[in-house]
Amino acid sequence: MTKIDDHDAYIATAPEPFRAMLDRLRAQLSQALPDAKEIMKYDMPGFQIEETIIAGYAAFSKQCGLYVDPGAIAAHADEIAALKLRATKTGVTFSLSKPITDELVEKLALSSRTAKGF
Numbered sequence: 001m002t003k004i005d006d007h008d009a010y011i012a013t014a015p016e017p018f019r020a021m022l023d024r025l026r027a028q029l030s031q032a033l034p035d036a037k038e039i040m041k042y043d044m045p046g047f048q049i050e051e052t053i054i055a056g057y058a059a060f061s062k063q064c065g066l067y068v069d070p071g072a073i074a075a076h077a078d079e080i081a082a083l084k085l086r087a088t089k090t091g092v093t094f095s096l097s098k099p100i101t102d103e104l105v106e107k108l109a110l111s112s113r114t115a116k117g118f
Helices: 007-013 016-032 070-075 077-082 102-115
Strands: 037-041 044-049 052-059 064-067 091-094
Touching: 007 016, 007 037, 007 044, 016 044, 016 052, 016 064, 016 102, 037 052, 052 102, 070 077, 070 102, 077 102
Parallel strands: none
Antiparallel strands: 037 044, 044 052, 052 064, 064 091
16 A cells, blocks of 8 residues: 555545545635645645644545644534534534535634644
8 A cells, every 4th residue: 555645645535526525625725724734644635833743634435524633623512513423522524515614624624723732
């Protein structure tokens, strides 16, 4: 298996239906976290400030996920539930039929940044 070493390559190998969604998510995170560096850690694309991962994302066979600090998930649990998205302690999953909103992506990214002390 070839190691994927950047966001472009990751998105290119994601399931085709999710590629546009991942491109948009990447752009949203980049805009919300302009001073964060794009990284690949744990075979997943993410955004890092200093040595701290602020947000990451991934594609699976039937859904995508946005991964942030647990405090960000907790702070926006009502909004996540209102969109009928599934949340874990550190992530929110979404799909083409149940997309994540631009506003929620920005809020989660900024909350994660704050929770991590930046």
